[in-house]
């Protein structure tokens with residue numbers, strides 16, 4: 001024990017004096033000693049000292065699994081220091097020497113992660129395939145593999161596939177190890193997909209909903225090319241398909257202005273297409289005024305008498321927030337009550353668009369699955385209110401009837 005401690009002290013001292021041409025009493029080179037000292041130094045966060053010890057351990061000509069292990073740990077050190085090219089060099093050597101599938105999978109994953117960090121998706125994809133083939137059993141490695149496959153899918157904009165990989169992840173620890181991408185967007189995507197894995201709840205109804213008028217977000221004026229709104233008899237629900245986690249007023253104002261600019265300048269529309277937009281904090285913003293026909297459902301036929309409500313976000317890749325759903329529900333109850341719109345006439349964009357031969361993912365998987373519950377809730381809330389005197393145009397059960405003639409003027 002005493003001798004071991006002295007050896008270790010010499011080894012540490014040796015590493016500090018390395019390259020300084022100091023004559024000290026150097027103990028006989030023993031790879032195990034250098035390895036132990038290296039790990040000790042790493043625990044003390046002396047990464048450079050650890051690197052020197054790992055190099056000494058390698059100097060004794062180890063081969064096979066033992067060499068693989070040391071090369072791997074040395075590579076980890078370089079990665080910690082942000083020296084990706086040295087890290088890649090040593091992971092490659094580790095992979096070449098390793099025999100156990102577990103180790104091979106680990107080094108393959110590390111090389112894939114370096115590929116992501118360098119923006120080399122070809123390399124990332126190659127090593128991920130290798131790691132997957134080795135089917136690691138260690139939970140940490142399995143998580144890193146799923147994070148890697150999610151990152152690859154995310155880079156290819158296959159958000160559903162990305163999410164399905166994240167669904168298999170057990171914890172965020174693997175992602176910290178992986179640190180796959182320097183992209184903040186991916187980081188947020190992962191974090192939210194994993195953390196917000198419980199389905200959002202729809203809270204009990206709020207008494208009355210109100211909205212922020214269009215002047216509050218600095219809306220540009222309505223253009224001339226618009227139609228007046230006919231009698232309101234249906235409501236279409238959308239997402240903006242723009243992934244966002246922002247909850248501040250300023251961020252929402254910015255998003256609304258960008259959407260309006262896009263609708264007016266790029267699409268040549270009179271105004272922002274939707275009548276209302278709901279941000280992640282649950283704020284309801286007035287879009288196009290209700291006395292003007294919207295531009296959101298597919299064409300002018302399906303836009304007639306149709307209120308367009310869009311939730312900010314991309315619900316193919318994220319879940320709507322509880323606040324958003326609460327506001328949406330409140331708004332639906334209010335309009336159904338005010339205009340005598342039956343709950344059956346609340347419809348997702350995809351379904352109404354299909355009636356005029358258009359295809360869209362809107363309002364995204366995660367909102368689409370909630371919509372039937374939401375509509376049922378609205379129906380229940382309406383049944384508790386005083387019956388409306390309006391005579392709504394009833395929508396027959398099938399989607400095709402939506403394309404039929406509009407209700408009374």
Ligand SMILES: [Zn+2]
Pocket residue numbers: 237238239296349360362363
């Ligand atoms: Zn839509």
